[in-house]
Amino acid sequence: MKGVKDGDARRWVSTVWRRLKWPLLLAGVLLCVGAIVVAGMVPGLLNGPKSVPPPPAWQQGPSQLSDVNSVLPLGDDAPLPVPAELARLLNETLKPDGTGSITGVVMDASTGEVLFDREADANRIPASNMKLLTAVAALKAMGPESRFTTRVLASEDPSTVVLTGGGDVLLGAGASDSSAVMGRAGLGSLALDTAAALTSAGVKGPINVQVDDSLFSGAPLNPAWSPDDVAAGETAPLFSLALNSGRYSPSVTTGPRPQDSAVTTAQAFAGQLAAAGVQVSPGVERGKGIPTNVLASADSATVAEQVDLMLESSDNFLAEALGRMTAVASGGEATYDGATAAVRQRLGELGIATDSMQLADVSGLALENQVSAKQFAEVVRAITSGPDLALRTALDGFPVAGLTGTLDDRYVDAGTAEGAGLVRAKTGTLNTVIALSGYVVDADGRLLVFSFIGNGLQPGAAGNKVAMDRSASVLASCGCRG
Structure with missing residues (x-):
């Protein structure tokens, strides 16, 4: 160092070393420890590179776009409930409270296989389950995005x-x-x-x-x-x-x-x-x-938004208006008879048999309506799993058990709580009629559609809604493999 004597230089270096030696030593220790930790975490790091296996298939991006042109049900490869076991459970729950009788059907949404059948083809007064027919007819005739x-x-x-x-x-x-x-x-x-x-x-x-x-x-x-x-x-x-x-x-x-x-x-x-x-x-x-x-x-x-509101709140006036507009879109007269004819026409286009149906309105207030549980299950299946994707927009309108719409105050007791948040179904209630039609994913991941219709029931008997809700909850919690 120019201008600095040798003694002064030695003293300066000694002073600097005293000040820096402990930080330098500490840094060295940390580097050594870090190297050991990294070597432990990544075996072979210090012994040369090794090949890393590729991630599993479910973590990798698709190599090509799917050519599937429809939305498939959940758990398509999940096991089906065993019909005998399902019947055993439902026969315990699907009982009227007093007078009357309850018909019903449960179908696999993917295949259409009938898993439970209690007089499923018998015509019944369906009450507001009629709105399911109106929903698919309106969506089919006008399209989800149409507006008035x-x-x-x-x-x-x-x-x-x-x-x-x-x-x-x-x-x-x-x-x-x-x-x-x-x-x-x-x-x-x-x-x-x-x-x-x-x-x-x-x-x-x-x-x-x-x-x-x-x-x-x-x-x-x-x-x-x-x-x-x-x-x-x-x-x-x-x-x-x-x-x-x-x-x-x-x-x-x-x-x-x-x-x-x-x-x-x-x-x-x-x-x-x-x-x-x-x-x-x-x-x-x-x-x-x-x-x-x-x-x-x-x-x-949009028509889709109106359909969802109709289903969730079970709005009779709106249902009849949508029925009239379906008649207009189908080239018919915008009358009550025109609406029922248009609904029947559109259901036929979906492959749903209508010859046995008797339709007096499209909201479900009329006692002259006659539709079977199987026909309602087929309508729900068309919504959840059919080839016409326009019908999928009705899914959001189904009330959710214990949460929304006409099911918001149900599925709250111990006998039905297993279905809360899982069952999605359209309700129907008249003086002597209670109906419930909808869909649920069971405990094995199988998408099921169902319809239960009670006729001739004792007016005001609380157990009838409970019977419907317990039966739908059985489906939600069911593995039902015996």
């Missing part, structure tokens, strides 16, 4: 606008809500768009509001329905546009309903038009607009 459009048309009289129904009975009173099913199209938004169109055309008030509900024809009320059910609000006269699925409020799902949903909807639209700053004449009447002169329009939720 409500329009405001100009009339030959410039001071008149015509609210025109397009089959959407889930209109909301306020602004359109793109995240909703009920209320996807809102009268508030329609009114604002109409007001803007009138201003642009230089039309000033007062404006007359009319309504065109001619898309649906025939009687608004089905003569097969009990007047007591109508009075109780189970359904209402049907028109081609309605607020809140034919109710005064979306949050009130019982009690009286509007008896003319078309006029009620038009009155609400007139109120929204006035709130948008348009001078509106009092009163609403029926009329016709000019189809090519659209002032405003709003689209409904």
Whole structure:
């Protein structure tokens, strides 16, 4: 070191060494320990490279795309329940509480093999299980992504606008809500768009509001329905546009309903038009607009979304509206008879025998309906496993045991809890009728479809729903191999 004496240099080096020797020694120890650990973790690291076996097949990416063109059931190679063992278990649970009888069937979803059969071909009153037929017919006829459009048309009289129904009975009173099913199209938004169109055309008030509900024809009320059910609000006269699925409020799902949903909807639209700053004449009447002169329009939720809502909440009014729209899409008349004919037609196209069916409505309120448990199981199988993938969109609509829809307050006791969260099924309830049709993956991973229908039951007997739920829970927990 230039300018530094030898003694000073030696002292400087000694000082630096004293300060650095322990950190350097510690680093060396750590490097040695690290080398030993790595050598232990990776055998052969210090003895040269060795070949590493490839990962198992299930960890590797596919070498080519699958050529399967349909969605297959879960556990296609899982063992089937032994029919004799399944019958032994179900015969213990599938018993009426008092009078009446219960028919039923269990089928393997993949093969269609019948695993349990108790008068499965016998015609029965199915109650709201009818909505399963309506669901597949609507999806088959219109497609899952179709929407219904409500329009405001100009009339030959410039001071008149015509609210025109397009089959959407889930209109909301306020602004359109793109995240909703009920209320996807809102009268508030329609009114604002109409007001803007009138201003642009230089039309000033007062404006007359009319309504065109001619898309649906025939009687608004089905003569097969009990007047007591109508009075109780189970359904209402049907028109081609309605607020809140034919109710005064979306949050009130019982009690009286509007008896003319078309006029009620038009009155609400007139109120929204006035709130948008348009001078509106009092009163609403029926009329016709000019189809090519659209002032405003709003689209409904998709058919798939409406089908799911219908199944989950068992909405009779919505079911009948979807039935009428299925008739329109099938080239028939949008009447009650047209709806049942269209449902029968679409089921036939799916290969489901309909000759023995008797269809008086498409919601299940009519006691004249007659459908077998086997036919319902075949419909459920078409949804879960059939070749028409459009029907898969109905899967989300099935209520989940103990969690959603009409099954949210069931499967809560010890006898049925094994099915909670696993059983997915459409319910059906009338005075002397209880039905349950759906699907479940059993304990071995086999997808099963089932239908249980009780007729002539003692009204109000709590054990009948329990019998259905316990039987479905048997399927959920079943290995059933004897």
